[in-house]
Amino acid sequence: DVVMTQSPLSLPVTLGQPASISCRSAQSLVYSDGKTYLSWFQQRPGQSPRRLIYKVSNRDSGVPDRFSGSGSGTDFTLKISRVEAEDIGVYYCMQGTHWPLTFGGGTKVEI
Amino acid sequence: QVQLVESGGALVKPGGSLRVSCAASGFTFSDYYMSWIRQSPEKGLEWLAYINSGGTKIYYADSVKGRFTISRDDAKNSVYLQMNSLRVEDTAVYYCAKADDNGDFFDYWGQGTLVTVSS
Numbered sequence: 001d002v003v004m005t006q007s008p009l010s011l012p013v014t015l016g017q018p019a020s021i022s023c024r025s026a027q028s029l030v031y032s033d034g035k036t037y038l039s040w041f042q043q044r045p046g047q048s049p050r051r052l053i054y055k056v057s058n059r060d061s062g063v064p065d066r067f068s069g070s071g072s073g074t075d076f077t078l079k080i081s082r083v084e085a086e087d088i089g090v091y092y093c094m095q096g097t098h099w100p101l102t103f104g105g106g107t108k109v110e111i
Numbered sequence: 112q113v114q115l116v117e118s119g120g121a122l123v124k125p126g127g128s129l130r131v132s133c134a135a136s137g138f139t140f141s142d143y144y145m146s147w148i149r150q151s152p153e154k155g156l157e158w159l160a161y162i163n164s165g166g167t168k169i170y171y172a173d174s175v176k177g178r179f180t181i182s183r184d185d186a187k188n189s190v191y192l193q194m195n196s197l198r199v200e201d202t203a204v205y206y207c208a209k210a211d212d213n214g215d216f217f218d219y220w221g222q223g224t225l226v227t228v229s230s
Binding site: 100 | 155156157158161170171172173206215216217218220221222
């Protein structure tokens with residue numbers, strides 16, 4: 001199984017300031033079609049996960065443009081340009097390149 | 112709008128069986144790949160099973176292979192997870208989720224249903 005390692009586990013943030021979460025995979029996430037199936041999810045307290053980013057850097061509809069994803073191969077980053085109060089929650093990366101699909105352990109973003 | 116509604120969660124004894132369901136609406140269900148994912152404090156988010164459109168391709172996580180069965184009924188716009196030989200460590204919130212038009216995973220999730228395995 002492809003292990004997904006997120007850091008940090010906990011991320012204290014200041015409203016209006018940037019934040020960054022790292023996700024590393026144990027092997028390359030480049031699929032045979034040349035695409036990289038790395039997604040990011042946000043889970044607010046008491047809610048189901050919500051996808052923010054797919055294929056490394058594509059924002060889902062309705063996701064604010066302060067969220068951005070980057071990276072390649074085995075190293076990926078989710079950035080929030082200016083943290084807002086509604087961004088508090090746990091963020092997960094997930095790889096969809098190799099079976100079984102695997103998630104990172106999560107990063108808790110808190111004030 | 113897309114809706115996924117899970118049901119069927121319950122308290123079950125170890126070794127017991129349970130079927131959870133996911134009713135879909137707001138999209139052409141038969142065209143989309145579906146998965147089950149669970150979440151527990153101990154293991155976090157864990158993908159369990161996948162079924163493609165048409166039900167011809169199915170994958171399972173090793174942790175549930177041989178015990179759990181995913182199926183779909185396109186006439187009822189529903190996907191199911193039959194869980195047998197349940198263990199205490201299967202205790203979790205169970206979510207269904209769909210893939211998007213391009214096959215990228217989990218653009219929509221349900222609200223989850225709680226399965227508790229305890230004597």
